[in-house]
Amino acid sequence: MKMWILRHxxxxxxxxxxxxxRLTDTGREEVTDMAGLLAGHxxxxxxxxxxxxxxxTAELMRRELGFRRSIITVDWLTPDSDPLAALDELADRVxxxxxxxxxxPxxxxxxxxxxxxxxxxxxxMPTAGLACLEMPLPAAGVADLVSLANPASVRERS
Known part of the structure; x- marks a missing residue:
């Protein structure tokens, strides 16, 4: 499984x-800058x-990527959600x-x-920070961190 984690x-x-x-104008720019990292995946x-x-943030990403499916909204991704519970939920995804x-946090x-x-x-993970992980399944201690980027690092590359 490849999992991308994006902070708003x-x-x-x-x-x-x-x-x-709500997002600020700067926040919208940050998200737009990060969309390029997901293009073509x-x-x-x-x-x-x-x-x-x-x-x-999700809607901006969806639009920037031309992603046609609807955003899936879940209550287990709020700021104080339990990361173990999030892994349990992800284990049920196909x-x-x-x-x-x-x-x-x-x-x-x-x-x-x-x-x-x-x-x-x-x-x-500053605002619009984006991590890419590869793992055989959603579980503790099994993922490889492929990349970790933020809007400032993306702008430096451009």
């Missing part, structure tokens, strides 16, 4: 609730948190290549769990 783009600092925070599903900024759109904990087998390691 930069969001406004406050809203009526955390779940309602065999993405089969985009799975996103229900929070507005994650939904906006796709070979997926994009997860979520938040810190979940994205960092999930990366540490699938690569290192625990949640203690810190992986830098």
């Amino acid at each position: 783009g930069q969001a406004e600092p406050s809203a009526a609730s955390d779940a309602e925070r 065999g993405l089969e599903a985009i799975i996103a948190s229900p929070y507005r900024r994650a939904q906006q 796709e070979g290549e997926v994009l997860l759109v979520s938040h810190q 979940l994205v960092g904990q999930l990366l540490s769990l699938v690569v290192d087998g625990h949640r203690q390691r810190h992986y830098p």
Whole structure:
């Protein structure tokens, strides 16, 4: 399985609730910049948190990539979701290549769990940070980290 993990783009600092925070113009630019890294891959599903900024990020990615399927919205990708529970949910999926759109601290904990087998390691995942993992199945400690990119590193390459 190839799993891409994308943290949402930069969001406004406050809203009526955390779940309602929207992407800023900078956040939209960050996500658009990162879309090029996914172009040409065999993405089969985009799975996103229900929070507005994650939904906006997923929709931007979908449009930029010309991905025709609907975004799958799940409640197990919110900021404080349990990464073990997320792995359990992923184990039930049949796709070979997926994009997860979520938040810190979940994205960092999930990366540490699938690569290192625990949640203690810190992986830098700024807004619109994108990790690519390859693994035989969604489980702790079995993934290879193929790449870890952020909008600043993508802009430097252009």
